[in-house]
Amino acid sequence: MSSNSNAVLVAPPGAGKTTRVPLALLDESWLGGGKIIMLEPRRLAARSAAAHMASLLGEKTGETVGYRVRLDTKVSAATRIEVVTEGVLTRMLQSDPSLEGVGAILFDEFHERHLHGDLGLALCLQAQSLLREDLRLLVMSATLETAPVARLLGDAPIIESKGRAFPVETVYSDRPAGFSSGALWRSESLEDRTARTVTAALPDHEGDVLVFLPGMREMRRVDSQLRQQGIGRGMYEAVDIVLLHGSMSLEEQGQAVAPSPSGRRKIVLATSIAESSITVEGVRVVVDSGMMRVPRFSPRTGMTRLETVPVSAPSADQRRGRAGRVAPGVCYRLWTEQEQLMLAPRSTPELLEADLAPLALELAAWGVSAPSELAWLDEPPAGAYASACELLQQLGALDRERRLTPLGRRMAALGAQPRLARMLLSAAAISHAAADTACELAALLSGRDPLRGERSADIALRLGALRALRRGAPGGAGGGVDEAAARQALAEARQWQRALAQDGAGASPSAEAPQAQPLPRGANEAASPHSGGSQAAPSARSAVTSPSSRSADSSLSARDTDASPARELSIGALLAFAYPDRVGQGRGDGRFLLASGRGAVLTPTQPLSFAAFIAASEMEDADSESRIILAADVEESELHAYHSDRISEEASVIWDRSAQAVRARRKLMFGALVLKEEQIAKPDPNAVTAALLDGVRVEGVSILPWSKQSSQLRDRIRVMRQYDAELPDLSEEALLASLEDWLEPHVSGIRSRDGLQKLNMMHVLEAMLSWSDKQRLDELMPTHMTVPSGSRIAIDYTDPEQPVLAVKLQELFGLQETPRIAKGKLPLTLHLLSPAQRPVQVTQDLANFWRNTYFEVKKELKVRYPKHYWPDDPFAAVPTNRVRPRP
Known part of the structure; x- marks a missing residue:
């Protein structure tokens, strides 16, 4: 890197990237005595790498080599190599974009493509471009696709090292895992297959066994099956089973990767955390299930769901490499060699799915x-x-x-996940007690559940267990409580308390909580380990009292904390600051409508299922209704008191189809939730009219009281438009599009379908015509036609192409030609009727009917109606509307 600002280093697992490269760069002249920052994706890897480098220098961690991770820092004024986790690097860059005193930043295990790793590199590249041309950037990995990274770094050189990894034999399964079909482990469960492979490999190989599984559920099942198969007793008495996953404390993780005591072996059941950076001492055998669990974020729902998916080819190679770190090894892959060819060529970057x-x-x-x-x-x-x-x-x-915003700047500086940062700052603006509770909640939501196997979603149970442990109450660490998880949560809560104290706005958090002590079992205040019906400790609802004072910070104004001095604040009210979109209104059966508009459900049925309102902190995205994992109840009064800025009043005047009437309602809304609804006694008349017209649009113009006379007038105008386009368009589409023009003047005060029935549609339509329009319409499109018998017959204009005159045949005797309208341009379609008013012929050529068809019709009618008049010459016959003409 002496001649280039940036470089890419590729070396296999065990080659020494993590611990050798930083030390090798320390004495470079271009570093000029500056610091090296090395980014490690995981806390355990960061601490382990720092400790190993310090040991190579014959020093303690915190001297030349130190680390900064969440909840733990070991650096000094002498530290020149700092191993940091991704979030720590982001904070360093935000605090000092120029990174004064830093000569190089190393991105280790970059192939994992964590969100903060990508962000850190993007920020470093801009800082390098604008502020620090002398800053060196080195991206390192064992399985990285180098060309795109080199281009991003300005066509940086690619350095490759073969390393000194020991050979690893790869053993594929003879049965497919079903990666492509989705029928994973159909004939045999993943856990059964894994346990069987482990027990078969143990007697054939030396050293420890590292088993890769998707998550905690599979790890516990494999653990149980291995023990049932005799691991830990008999011939396998010297074999220990340990777990290794990201939610464990750093101390627990350290114990899992530590070398086994002399004469003992161990089986490490691990998630993807053990893929890289971490060396599990003594591993000679890897059993890879080929699966991993990844979070998938849905922008549509705003929630994340965990999916179990096949590993990528690079991840599989990383896992395989774990077996060759200290000696030759073997890797059992629980999929076929053919399926290996179908694995994804690269891992999906977190920022594409997070x-x-x-x-x-x-x-x-x-x-x-x-x-x-x-x-x-x-x-x-x-x-x-x-x-x-x-x-x-x-x-x-x-x-x-x-x-x-000013609040956003404080949220970013706090370093917490944005939702939790908002909750912490809002609580600090209310009271000491609220701030302390918020710190505990933030810690609980950031780590693993301290109540193992607890099926209740009530987070108050977890908070009660945490506080019992902190107070040293009898039984606080028993009854199903994961003491290590609880202690880690307490430590993180203290960190948030210190962070809020540094923020300094609003009410200051109380002093650091006392150290927890080991506790006996059996306390009444501890949460029950049994599923379903657990009850919280007396203090578990965690009500806190707000002071009368307000925060001076305008970004957290009084509307955020509008509460009386004696008002209590619940866990749910605090969670609502972080998850306003996940405040849910109960439907009484475990189902909730969320403020976001989505549905959610609590399973199984539990006390929270019947809460009027809840705030959900953890949910799993499902099909139509998300599953609630963690939540707390919240009172409606608290939503008004502390979240009034999210409450809006909506006055709605709408057409109610079920009632067939306009309904005027006033609603108090929290997002999509209706907190209160009442009828508006005197709604705005204009709004009522607009809603009524909307109702007509929805129902169609058939909702109006069309009489025969008004329907005929509408049809006459529609036919007339063929000859006079100046007349109004009275088609269904045109009428609905112009209701404000022709109908609105006539519906003042009307609010229902029944009210509309009082309209006189003849008057409504005639109001659309001028005097001259009416004159032309009567002249060209008459309502009736006087036929030879003297009868005045209404013309049917329903079909604008063929207006119909339905008349008894006998009334037209003597008429030579078909009657016409529109000044002779449009012949009427004659429906010639029998004496019983039934059509016997339809024609537009009356003369032709008389000459050719009449005599055939006459034969039939004369038989059926012998008393009626059936002349031989219809042209000369006397027309009549009677049985026979008058003498």
């Missing part, structure tokens, strides 16, 4: 208005980014132009 709210907040804090202003390996998807900005606007972090 919730982008944290990214959008960081970019706004950085000062860019759109991702396109930075250089990315993969640019964030536009739809997901827009959804993220919309959420940040709901949380008050961004304004309408997507610029950072």
